[in-house]
Amino acid sequence: MNKVIMIMVDGFGIPPEGIRCPGFKTCCTPQFLELLEHHSTPIDANLGQPGLPQSATGQCSLFCGINAAAAINRHLPGFPNAALREIIRGQNIFKSLIALGAKVTFANAYVNHTLAELKHSGLRSVTTIMTDSEIGKVRTRNDLLDGKAVLHDITREYLTGALNDMGLSRRMVTSPPILNPESEITPEQAAHDLLTVATENDFTLFEFFMSDRAGHRQHKPLLKHVLMNLSRFVVELSTVMADSITLILTADHGNCEDISIRTHTRNPVPLLIYRKNGGKIPPIKSIIDVHDLIVSLIT
Numbered sequence: 001m002n003k004v005i006m007i008m009v010d011g012f013g014i015p016p017e018g019i020r021c022p023g024f025k026t027c028c029t030p031q032f033l034e035l036l037e038h039h040s041t042p043i044d045a046n047l048g049q050p051g052l053p054q055s056a057t058g059q060c061s062l063f064c065g066i067n068a069a070a071a072i073n074r075h076l077p078g079f080p081n082a083a084l085r086e087i088i089r090g091q092n093i094f095k096s097l098i099a100l101g102a103k104v105t106f107a108n109a110y111v112n113h114t115l116a117e118l119k120h121s122g123l124r125s126v127t128t129i130m131t132d133s134e135i136g137k138v139r140t141r142n143d144l145l146d147g148k149a150v151l152h153d154i155t156r157e158y159l160t161g162a163l164n165d166m167g168l169s170r171r172m173v174t175s176p177p178i179l180n181p182e183s184e185i186t187p188e189q190a191a192h193d194l195l196t197v198a199t200e201n202d203f204t205l206f207e208f209f210m211s212d213r214a215g216h217r218q219h220k221p222l223l224k225h226v227l228m229n230l231s232r233f234v235v236e237l238s239t240v241m242a243d244s245i246t247l248i249l250t251a252d253h254g255n256c257e258d259i260s261i262r263t264h265t266r267n268p269v270p271l272l273i274y275r276k277n278g279g280k281i282p283p284i285k286s287i288i289d290v291h292d293l294i295v296s297l298i299t
C-alpha cells in the first residue's frame with residue numbers, strides 16, 4: 001500500500017496572474033512557489049453554484065467526493081449543517097480508505113476542546129465530523145508535545161501568545177497562552193513531526209487554516225507570517241519524506257491570494273501532487289475529484 005500525506009489549506013486560491021503573483025512572491029518562499037509551479041494544477045472549487053465558494057460545502061466536496069453545494073443548492077460557510085453531516089458520515093475519505101484496509105489518521109492536535117466537547121457544540125468542522133465518525137478519537141496536547149501531532153498553525157504560536165503583538169483579535173490567539181514560548185517549534189520541526197505520524201499510517205491528513213483567517217482580516221504581515229510557515233513546512237516535507245510517500249496539497253476555495261477583498265474568491269485552487277520519483281498529475285478538474293484520486297494513489 002502506498003502512503004499519502006494530504007495538506008488541506010483553507011482559503012488558498014490561484015489568482016489570474018498565476019502562482020508567481022506579487023502577493024505570493026512576497027509571502028511564500030521561492031522553493032514553495034517552485035514546487036507549486038512544477039507539480040500542481042489549478043482545479044475548480046466553485047462546484048457549479050453561483051456566489052462565493054465556502055468551507056463547509058468545499059471541504060465536504062473535497063473529502064467526500066461529492067458535490068456538496070449541489071446537494072444543498074448553495075455554498076455553506078463555516079461548519080456543516082445537519083444535511084452535510086449526514087453526507088459526511090455516510091461517505092468520506094477516511095471511510096473509503098479504511099474499507100480498503102488502509103490505516104488513516106488526522107494529524108491535527110485538539111488542544112482547546114476535546115472531541116466530546118465539540119460533539120455538543122456548533123464547532124464541528126468537516127474533518128472533526130469524519131474523524132469522530134471513523135476514528136473515534138483525536139490527537140491531544142500530550143501528542144503534540146510528544147511530537148506526534150501538529151497544531152493547525154504549524155508552529156504552535158497560536159497557543160503561546162506569540163501572535164499577540166500583531167494586534168489580532170481573540171479568535172486568532174489563545175488568551176491567556178496555553179503553552180510556554182519554549183514550546184514553539186520551527187516549521188521544519190513540524191514537518192518532521194508530521195512525518196513521524198505518517199510512518200504509522202497509510203493516509204495522514206493535516207489541515208491548515210491560518211491562510212483563511214489572515215485573508216479575511218486582510219492582514220498582510222500575518223498573511224506573510226503564516227504563508228512563510230506553510231512554505232517552509234511543505235518544502236521540508238517534500239525534501240525529507242520517503243520515496244514511497246505522495247504529498248498532496250489542495251484547498252477548499254480561494255481567499256488569501258487576494259487580500260484587497262475580505263471575502264473568499266472564485267479563483268481555482270492548486271492541486272499539488274508531489275512524489276520524489278516523479279509521475280504525472282492525473283487530469284483532475286475539480287475538488288470533487290480529489291477523494292477518488294487519493295483512493296487510486298493508495299491502492
Ligand SMILES: [Zn+2]
Pocket residue numbers: 011055212216255264
Ligand atoms: Zn473563510
